[in-house]
Amino acid sequence: xxLTREKAHPRPGLPTVNLxxxxxxxxxxxxxxxxxxxxxxxxxxxxxxxxWFVQHTRVADQQKLVAVEQAQxxxxxxxxxxxxxxxxxxxxxAAQQQTISTTMAHEIYFSKVLEGIRQASPSGTDLQxxxxxxxxxxxxxxxxxSVCPGPDPFKTETLVGCVTxxxxxxxxxxxxxxxxxxxxxxxxxxxxxxxxxxxDQTSVSFSGSVGLSEKVYxxxxxxxxxxxxxxxxxxxxxxxxxxxxxxxxxxxxTNTTAAADAGGES
Numbered sequence: 001x002x003l004t005r006e007k008a009h010p011r012p013g014l015p016t017v018n019l020x021x022x023x024x025x026x027x028x029x030x031x032x033x034x035x036x037x038x039x040x041x042x043x044x045x046x047x048x049x050x051x052w053f054v055q056h057t058r059v060a061d062q063q064k065l066v067a068v069e070q071a072q073x074x075x076x077x078x079x080x081x082x083x084x085x086x087x088x089x090x091x092x093x094a095a096q097q098q099t100i101s102t103t104m105a106h107e108i109y110f111s112k113v114l115e116g117i118r119q120a121s122p123s124g125t126d127l128q129x130x131x132x133x134x135x136x137x138x139x140x141x142x143x144x145x146s147v148c149p150g151p152d153p154f155k156t157e158t159l160v161g162c163v164t165x166x167x168x169x170x171x172x173x174x175x176x177x178x179x180x181x182x183x184x185x186x187x188x189x190x191x192x193x194x195x196x197x198x199x200d201q202t203s204v205s206f207s208g209s210v211g212l213s214e215k216v217y218x219x220x221x222x223x224x225x226x227x228x229x230x231x232x233x234x235x236x237x238x239x240x241x242x243x244x245x246x247x248x249x250x251x252x253x254t255n256t257t258a259a260a261d262a263g264g265e266s
């Protein structure tokens with residue numbers, strides 16, 4: 001047996017009557033949909049506008065950064081052009097310095113040579129002539145043996161130049177003292193007396209030669225690392241350079257002779 005639910009009893013009250021047609025209900029529904037679409041469109045426009053504003057702001061910031069960097073680049077380019085001129089100047093100065101160092105590397109203080117010979121000469125020695133001949137520069141491709149004769153022809157040493165001298169002495173012992181003293185000085189190499197004559201005079205006439213070592217170089221224009229280890233700087237020992245008594249001589253001037261007469265007693 002199938003049970004059926006009885007219909008609910010209607011609520012008491014006035015009856016309702018819908019006076020609107022179905023088409024009116026459809027228009028109301030369409031109006032509600034239009035409002036929803038309009039609200040969605042407005043929201044979409046607002047979101048799009050906010051996105052555009054954010055992107056525009058970011059692009060504007062990046063453009064400002066680009067402008068700042070371009071200004072910085074222009075300033076640095078101008079400074080680089082200025083520094084390029086300075087760099088060119090510094091490079092030119094360095095090249096000139098190198099040229100001077102190379103050209104004047106073999107500058108000789110002849111005053112130091114004459115002073116050394118004077119100090120080595122005994123009191124009774126009278127030097128009548130002194131001549132200096134510079135050796136050829138091996139760096140220039142010059143070849144050849146020693147320009148200065150020595151006591152041992154089979155033993156050659158590096159010589160800057162040769163000093164030939166002649167004079168008189170009281171005795172041969174003083175001539176020997178001259179040779180010994182010259183041999184003990186750093187400026188000279190292989191002192192050698194070729195001839196000694198007495199004749200009818202009481203004095204002894206002699207002639208000979210002595211080589212010059214690299215100690216005679218002034219090294220005034222040499223770089224700091226290339227200066228001698230003994231601390232000399234090409235001065236006369238008093239801290240000042242005697243330019244009036246010194247002569248610039250390099251081994252480029254082959255067979256250059258400097259003659260000096262020492263007529264008085266050394």
